[in-house]
Each structure stands twice: as structure tokens, then as C-alpha cells.
Amino acid sequence: MSEHTITVAGVAVDTRHWIGGERVASAQTFPDVSPIDGSTIGEISRGTGMEAAAAVAAAKAAFPAWAATSRAERARILHAIADGVEKRIEELSIVETTDNGALLRSHRRGVMPRVAHNFRFFADGLLKLEHEDFETRGHTNHVSWDPAGPSVLITPWNAPLMLATWKVAPALAAGNTVILKPAEWTPLTASLLADIAAEAGLPAGVLNVVQGYGSEIGDALTSHPDVRRISFTGSVPTAKRIAESAAANLTPLSLELGGKSPLLVFADADLDLAVDLAVEQYDNAGQVCLAATRFLVEESVAEEFTRRFVEKAGQLTQGDPRGEATDIGPNIHPLQLEKIDGFVQRAVAAGARAVIGGHGKDGQYYAPTLLTAVAQDSEIVQEEVFGPVLTLQTFATEDEAVRLANDTRFGLAATLATGDPERAERVTAQLVAGTVWTNCFFVRDLQAPFGGSRHSGVGREGGTWSFDFYCDLKNTVTSPNGWNNHG
Template structure:
């Protein structure tokens, strides 16, 4: 950690980060602060301005004032500015990577190789898309009919700590491209890269008030934002209980919602699969210490290969190098906070108490201390038990076996979630049959975590509301309008109404 040089500035991994809010193109301090702690060693790294209703009001007012002129800009001009934002992200990718690693404990090598390039792409992709957004013209009984995408207004965007910058820009990019203005609330457990993003947007020429950042806790800053009558769209990524609270707060304002919530996704492995691929996909679920909503943490394997498969996964997982995420050879790091570690361990200990057996891990990594939790694999869990139905959000896999295809599908669909599913099989016909029956917004067949940004993304059931990506994002962040033109004025149009 680096010490703060002023009350509003922290130096983190050699990068200066302003810890005040970003409202109407200016830095705004609050009377109170909260401490940002790095999960790597549980040391404080910054004092962050703690926003509340006053800061939310100011940010929403700024966004509403900036909206008319930003919305009126031609799409090509908005796209040009957003491409400059993308260029700024790319130019500072190394700084963003180092800061986010220190802030939330995710692997530095992952940020360098994949996450930060995707952050820039989130702006560049939607800048390109809005310029080519289809505005179809049609004809009905001699009349011209046109569909257009009108900016909705102010978008509130609340994002989580497991991939704070990537998941924020996945929403901020299309919201701004569509002509909306934005008030973002970053996660209190990892707020720093949102502040750096504000600097980048200003350097790129984004007008004051178009993008605003209010920091703070969910109770103090998130609650007034979700209930604010000046909000026209609300996007949230997080837990099911918090989503329920947000929906209740937003309901009186009739605000359209986009929720990406939890998952309890299955990895279904048939005996005819590519064995090494299936083992690799299972071990891959320990990525980001299991703090991934899309992770396939329920391994369902055909019983004829169950023992061989389990042995191979355990052997491969034993080779995972756990440690400081800033080191290039580290494969798995820490959990986000002490409270979250205790939550994850609570799931594991209750499962073991109910009869499940840990064939790998099963508790904190005492050799490393702090917030490091061992890669854990549990077997023999009781069907329908908590460990098989509730999201743990940690490095905990369960392994179950099935006999028939129908049983595999039934087990895969046996939770209230429906975010994703992964299927491994060597039979193309089975791949078609089973994938069509899986209850999930995304199904991967013989692969994992591959998706074009233009494809729809979202979950079924308790995994969320709505879809985003490509045109689906613009469907949400705009008011879609249909206009019908009479061919020769009012009288000609009168008879066709």
C-alpha cells in the first residue's frame, strides 16, 4: 500500500487515484470517508469519499442537465468521443490493471491479457454498433413506418466488486452510446478504477455531467440512487436479495430494470466427451477464486467415468499455485473480504456437517493466512442441499454423478438460477438435444466463457431480468419508437388509421 499524499489522493501501486466523487466534471469531496482495504494483505490503501443522498441528488441533477445536448449529438459524434475513451483506457491499461489487482485481489496477468483489453472494447464495440444500429423503414398500406431508438435519459449503473471496471463499462458503454447520461456507483469493496475511468472520460472530451461517479455504501449511496425519481434506467449486477430491495425502491418511479444476478451453473460431462477438455474446464472454474457469476461450480459427470474424472480434476487442481495476484506464476488469489471468506467457509463447513466430503481443500489456506481460501472439491452432498442449490461465490466445486441423459438434464435444472450451463460431449446429436433442454441464458458446448459482445447475455429465473449485448443493450437503454408517415398529408392518412 501506498500512503495517501492528501485527503483526496491515494497512490496505489505507483498510480495516483483521486478518491473523491466525480460530479458534473468536477471532483467533489464528502464530509465523511470510508476505508478501502486490499484483500491481498488486508491493509488499507485509500480513504474514499462516502456519498449519500446529497451527492446522489447533485449527480442526477448534473446528468439531467447534460442529457439534452448529449442526446442531440449525432450518433457518429458520440461514437467518436467514446472511441477516444477506449483509446485512453488502452493507453492506461497497465495502470488500471495494477490498481484493480491491488483493489480486489484479482490476477494481474488476467488483467493484462484479457480484462483490460475487454474494458476498452466495451466502449469501442458499442460506439461502432450505435453507428450501424438498424433503423428499419417499412411500408403499410402506402404509409412509411420507421423504427427509431431515442435516448431514455439518465441511467443509474451499480456494479459489483469481482470485475468492477469490466462489468461497469459493459453497461456504461452502451448507455452513453445510446445518448443517455450516467450516474455510476462503484462497489465499496473495489471503487478505485471507476475514479480512474472518470479521469479518462474527461481527457477524451466527454462533456461535464454526461458521466458521474458517486462512491459509497449500498445503504448510504445505492439506496437513494435506486429510489431517485430522476433516474430513467437502472442496471444492477449483484445478489438476488439486493435486487429485490432495488426493485422495491424503483417501483414507484416505474423505472425499467436490468438485473444480472447470481448463478449456480452446471458443468455436465458425458462419458463420450474429450476427457482432457472436460478436466480442464472443471479446473478453470477456480478462476478469480470462484468469484465469477458464470462459473460452473456444480460438476455433473456420467457415473461410468466419475471416479477417473474426479481423480484427474483433483490432481490438476492440486497444482494450482495460490498466492499474491501480482506475481506472474500465481493461478489463484484471495477472496474479497473477511466477511466474504467467513460466508464461503460457512457454506463448506455446513456441507461437511451434513455429510459432504472434501476430497480437496475444505477451508482457509493457513499457510498464506489473510483471505486465501483453498481450492475445494466436495462430493457426496445430499441432493437438494444448500451447497448444491445456493450460490457460494468462492472456489468451491461439487461433484455429482448421473446415469441417463434425462437425469443429467433434471439435475442441471434443479436450482432457482438459470444464468449459464456448460456441456461436454463428443456426440453432436446429444449436444443439440441436451443444450436445448438446459435452463440457462447462455449454454457453452465443449467450450467456456466464449461470447460475442453482440450476442444476448442475461439469465433466467433468479439469475436476472432482461438481456444485454448488441441490439439488446440498445433496446434497454433507449425508448424504441415507431413513427408512421402518411404519404400525402392528413387526409391520405385518415383512412388507414
């Protein structure tokens, strides 16, 4: 076993970068720490501008051949990668749980199968990607999707491999080469993906994985003149820095950012269903960008809703995410836990009341929290916490509910609980959000567009929207005249 290989729950993981089909070590490393118990999993190669330049050069060199590869062959390789993921679901699950603290049972049953599905969906979508030719004054218009070039993909820590492959799969399917930069807090499954892709026959340089801090390697990637696409999922401040870096080269951007989504509960809703939806917002220890963290409940049912919510939330089990009975695991990092608690303590100091929670627990575990008596213009209502912290406000009218729901700088998602289909139609039409769920939550299909409005992002991912982003769309207009007669 190489000195650069660590063993995570019996799974060997290479801690070096993957550049041009080879493992590359850096002179410096950074520690990867498990949120489960605070232990150091291993030392990871810490990339700088040198590794960024090498990865972009490898992607640039590999691009012409990959772009010229037939759609059928690209799709075949993506399906082979999906096969490799499915063979290693158990290994990927335990490594990811160790690295980011999300529930092991969720990784096994939902997240890692979704990783494989990401590759299969875009492989199949590539083969169906077409636009009907159309006529203009007797001339034929033909629309095509041309590969754009090397693409930098910067991914978050809350669902590392699933969100990475959500970008990697369409970028590769489109014929682009990729430089993947995973979050420094969760680098391990990206390294395993490099192994799986190589075993599936993906040519060297088509997928490159580089690790490190955003300020040291991320900036070098996003400002590189040979990069033709940048896709980022993460925070608004980081997105602004990336946009500034990309501006010099006019590099197209796709940004999926934060949220402060509402859950609107009307008096005519099925309250048991509404409470189930509300408690579901503690999923992944509240580290979900789509989470409906602001409960807006009609005054006449607010007391009963709160009572049922407290009872239901009290049945959740918080602890080691590897346990089958665990519902809520740890938060990702001590810095994140400090941030979460800071939000809560400032809110309480300003007059908020913690109905449940309001404090940390042992290690990196924060108690599921619900705050009431919060003002609409307060920090806790306006800013993304990204932890198991929810707020509850009341409204008297439908118009007030819509006004409160839309009154933040975000617009990623919204959830609505009502028994009146006409009200649902009225309200959803007025909500500023990229995704709206009515009487459900987190029902997702890759055919649908995904992204946010306002400060929640730029662009959409999923379906043909991903291909539109990762490609240069071309329209070829052909005259019926001028052909030489070779008959």
C-alpha cells in the same frame, strides 16, 4: 498532490466523487482494503443522499445536450475513451489487482483490453444501429432509438471496471447520461475512468461517479424520480430491494444476478478437455457469476474424472495475484471468506466429503475445494457460494442429467462436455440458461445476448439488446397523403 489523492503502486487515484465534471468530497469516508494483504489502501469519500441527488441533477442537466449530440460525435468520444484506457492499461491493471485481488496477468492481457473493446464495440454499433423501414397499407413505418435519460449503473466487485464499462459504454452511446456507483469494496478504477473520460472530451455531467454503501447512497439513486434506467449486477437480495425502489417510478430495470451453473460431463466426452473445463471454474478464486460450480458426471466415468481433476487442480498455484506464476489469488473480503467457509463447514457437517480443500489458508485465501456426497436439495448445491468451492454429483441417464442441471432457482449459464453432437443439441435445447457452452467455457462476444433466466436476472445485455434497454424505441408511421404542395 491533493489531500484526497492516494498512490496505489505508483498510480495517483482521487478518492472523491466525480459529479458534474468536478471532484466532490464527502464529510465522511470509508476504508478501502486490499484483499492481498489486508492493508488499507485509502479512505474513500462516502456518499449519501446528498451526493446522489447532486449526481442525478448533474446528469439531468447534461442530458438534453448529450442526447442531441450526433451519433458520429458520440462514437468519436467513446473511441477516445478507449484510446485513453489503452494508454493506461498497466496503471489500471495494477490498481485493480491491488483493489480486488484478481490476477495481474489477467488484467494486463485480457480484462483491461476488454474494457477498451467495450467502448469501441458500442461506438461502432451505434453507427450501425438501424431497422429497415416497412410499409403498412401504403404507410411508412420508421423505427428509431431515442435516448431514455439519466441512468443509474450499479456494478460489482469481481471484475469492477470491465463490468462497469459493459454498462457505461452502451448507455453513453445511446445518448443517456450516467451515474455510476461502483461496489464499495472496489471503487478505485471507476475513479480513474472518470479522469479518462474527461480527458477524452466527454462533457461535464454526462458521466458521474459516486461512491459509498448501498444503504446510504444506492437506495437514494434507485428511488430517484428523475432516473430513467437502472442496471444492476450483483446478488438476488439486493436486486429485490432495487426493484422495490424502482417500482414507485416505474423505472425500467436490467438485472444480472447470481448463478449456480452446471457442468455436465457425459461418458462420451473427451475427459482431458472436461477436466480442463472443470479446473477453469476456479478462475478469479471462484468469484465468477458464470462459473459452473456443480459438476454432473456420468456414473461410468465419475471415478476417472475425479482422479484427473484432483491431479490437475493440485498443480494450481495460490498466492499473491501480482505474481506471474499465480493461478488463484485471494477472496475479496474477510466477510466473503467467512461466508465461503460457512457454506463448506455446514455442508461437511451434513455429510459432504471434501476431496480437496475444505478450509481457508493464510489471510483472505481459501483453498480450492471440491465436495462430493452432496444431496440435490442441500444448501451447497442450491445456493451461490461465490468462492473456489465446487460440488460433484453423478447421473445415470441423459434425462437425469438434465433434471439435475435445471433443478435450482437459477438459470445463468451451463457448460456441456460430450463427444456426441446430437446429444449436445438435445441437451442444450432443454437446459434453462442464458448462455450454454458446449466443449468450451467463457467464450464471449459482445454481439451475443447476455443475461439469466429465473432468479439469475431480468433482461439481456450486449449487441442491440443493450441499445433496446437504454433507449426508448419509437415507431413513426407516415401517411403518403396530406403533404402541402410546395413545388
